[in-house]
Amino acid sequence: QVQLVESGGGLVQAGGSLTLSCPASGRTFSGHTLGWFRQAPGKEREFVTAISTSGRSTYYADSVKGRFTISRDNAKNTVYLQMNSLKPEDTAVYYCAVQRGLYSIISSRVHEYDDWGQGTQVTVSS
Numbered sequence: 001q002v003q004l005v006e007s008g009g010g011l012v013q014a015g016g017s018l019t020l021s022c023p024a025s026g027r028t029f030s031g032h033t034l035g036w037f038r039q040a041p042g043k044e045r046e047f048v049t050a051i052s053t054s055g056r057s058t059y060y061a062d063s064v065k066g067r068f069t070i071s072r073d074n075a076k077n078t079v080y081l082q083m084n085s086l087k088p089e090d091t092a093v094y095y096c097a098v099q100r101g102l103y104s105i106i107s108s109r110v111h112e113y114d115d116w117g118q119g120t121q122v123t124v125s126s
Contacts, residue, residue, distance in 0.1 A: 002026040002115045004096050009120030012086055016124070020081040022096030022117055030074040033099035033106050035113055036081045038092035038122075047108035050099070051079065059106045064090075086124045093119040 008020040020036070035050035049060045049070040058070055069082040079096055097113035099106075107113075 002029060002098060004098070004115060004117035006094060006096050006117040006120040009094060009122045011123045011125065014086060014088055014124055014126050016086050017082070017084045018086065018122060020083070020094055020096075020120060020122075021078060022080070023076065023078040024098070024115075025077070028074075028077055029098050029115075030077070031102040033104050034070075034072055034079040035097045035099060035106075035108075036070060036079075036094060037097060037110060037113075038090075038094045039119075040092040043092075045095070045110050047110070048094070049081065050106045050108065052106055053103055057106060059108065061108070083122070086122075088124045088126045091122060091124050093121050095119045 003025045006022045036048040037045050039045040051058045051070045055072050067085045072079045096117045098115040100114045
């Protein structure tokens with residue numbers, strides 16, 4: 001069982017930046033697509049971005065495209081999320097997750113991710 005621990009969240013003013021990190025332990029995830037999701041109060045968990053096993057392919061939700069960047073370091077078993085030009089509507093708990101299956105095509109569907117971190121709070125003030 002892999003354990004994921006997100007960090008890097010916090011309070012930031014609109015227009016600011018944050019970088020989230022998510023190291024994994026328990027097993028390697030180099031053969032899995034990795035994703036970031038978020039959940040705001042009273043809303044369903046939504047897809048933010050995902051990255052392929054090699055890191056060459058990425059996919060972003062329209063709401064974050066051009067502002068957020070996902071990356072991974074397979075040697076460190078870690079996935080990152082660089083968030084720039086943050087907006088109040090980006091406020092949410094952010095989760096990293098491991099997609100089911102080896103070398104799978106990137107999916108934005110929550111139910112296709114098996115392993116989840118505990119989440120880190122990101123709050124953007126206006």
